[in-house]
Amino acid sequence: MPTTSPRPTVGIALGSGAARGLANIGVLKVLEEAGITIDIIAGTSMGAFIGAMYAAGVPVTQMEQAALEIDWFRMARLLDPVLPTSGLTDGKKLVAFIAELLPARDFKDLKQTLAVTATDINTGEAIIIKQGDLLEALHASLAFPGIFSPVRFGKRFLVDGGLCKPIPTDVARSLGAEKIIGISTIPAVVKQTPETFLPAIHGRDKTVSRWRGLFSARGIEQAMRSALGQEIEETEVEITEYLKTPNIFRVCAQSVAIMENVINELRLRQNPHDLIIRPQLDGITLLEFYRAEEIIAAGEKATRAALPDIEYLLKPA
Numbered sequence: 001m002p003t004t005s006p007r008p009t010v011g012i013a014l015g016s017g018a019a020r021g022l023a024n025i026g027v028l029k030v031l032e033e034a035g036i037t038i039d040i041i042a043g044t045s046m047g048a049f050i051g052a053m054y055a056a057g058v059p060v061t062q063m064e065q066a067a068l069e070i071d072w073f074r075m076a077r078l079l080d081p082v083l084p085t086s087g088l089t090d091g092k093k094l095v096a097f098i099a100e101l102l103p104a105r106d107f108k109d110l111k112q113t114l115a116v117t118a119t120d121i122n123t124g125e126a127i128i129i130k131q132g133d134l135l136e137a138l139h140a141s142l143a144f145p146g147i148f149s150p151v152r153f154g155k156r157f158l159v160d161g162g163l164c165k166p167i168p169t170d171v172a173r174s175l176g177a178e179k180i181i182g183i184s185t186i187p188a189v190v191k192q193t194p195e196t197f198l199p200a201i202h203g204r205d206k207t208v209s210r211w212r213g214l215f216s217a218r219g220i221e222q223a224m225r226s227a228l229g230q231e232i233e234e235t236e237v238e239i240t241e242y243l244k245t246p247n248i249f250r251v252c253a254q255s256v257a258i259m260e261n262v263i264n265e266l267r268l269r270q271n272p273h274d275l276i277i278r279p280q281l282d283g284i285t286l287l288e289f290y291r292a293e294e295i296i297a298a299g300e301k302a303t304r305a306a307l308p309d310i311e312y313l314l315k316p317a
Helices: 016-035 046-055 061-071 072-078 092-101 134-141 169-174 206-215 219-229 248-270 288-312
Strands: 010-014 040-043 087-089 113-120 126-129 147-148 150-152 158-161 180-182 274-276
Touching: 010 046, 010 169, 016 046, 016 061, 016 113, 016 180, 040 169, 046 061, 046 113, 046 126, 046 134, 046 180, 046 206, 061 288, 072 219, 092 134, 113 134, 113 169, 126 134, 134 150, 180 288, 274 288
Parallel strands: 010 040, 010 180, 040 113, 087 147, 180 274
Antiparallel strands: 113 126, 113 158, 150 158
16 A cells, blocks of 8 residues: 655745845745644844744744834834944844844754854855854844944854855755745845936926935925826926935945845855745835835735645655
8 A cells, every 4th residue: 555755844944135034924924824834944134033933933923013013213223333343233232132022042942943044254154053042143143244243153253144145045955954945035136227216307207206206395295296187397407416325224235135146046056945935025125124014915925826836845755
C-alpha cells in the first residue's frame, strides 16, 4: 500500500526594507490563515524583527495592531542623537522599543528556529546569528548605515544585514529548510531624470499644476479647485526652483535601496530558492512607517495571489 511522504520542512526568509519590511506581517497573516506551518525562520533587518516576534509566539494580529497603532511621527524620539562619528544615533532607544514588543530576550526562549543576519562593516562578511542575546542580534541587524551606529558584537562591528542578504533564503536552507518562501520588499529603483521626477513646467499644463500641488498649500488649493471644475491660474516657473539637495535620510535610504536591488538580483540567481513573494510597494519609501496599513495590505495581496503556487510547492511527494 503506497504511503504519503511527510510534508517538507518549510522555511521562510523575511527580507529587509525598513518600513516596507512591514509587508512581512501581511505575508505571515495570510500563510497562517491558509494553515501553512512555518518551521524555520531567517530574517534580515525589519524581517529579522518581525521573524523574532513570530518565533517568540507573538500573534500576527497583535503585530499588525501594534504597527497600525504606533504614532510613527513620534518615533523620531528613537533617534537619540550622538556626536556624528559613525551614525546619527547609537540605537539605545531602538533596543528599548524592541524590548517592549518582544517577549523573548535570548534565542533559547524562542518557540521556533530563527536566524538573524547582520553585516560586518569592516570585513563585509555576512554574519548569521542563531544563539545568544536576541535583542543585541536584532539591534545589529536593524542598524541602518548612516542612521544607526554600528553595533559592537564581540570583536566585530555589525550593521544592517540587508547589505549582504536582503532575502536570506540560503540561511533558511542552511538551517534545514527543504522548501523556502522568500519575501522581497525592495522594489526596483526606477531610473529617473529631473524631467521625469520633477516634470518640466512650461506653459499652461494643468496636469503639471496638479502634480505641483504636492509642494505648497496654494498648490493643494488649486488641486481642489480643479476637482470642482474651477479654472486654475497658471504661472510659468523654472524647474530649478524645485530641485533640492536630498536630505541625509533620503540619501541613506536611496543608497541602500540601490545596493540591495543589485544584491537581490545577483543572489537570487546564484542561490537556490523555491518561491519569492514580491509585494507591490512602488512609491513607498524606506522611512514611510506611517503607511503601515497600506504596506501590510500589499503583503497580504501578494501572498494570496501566490497561494496556489505555495500549496503546490508544499504538496507532499
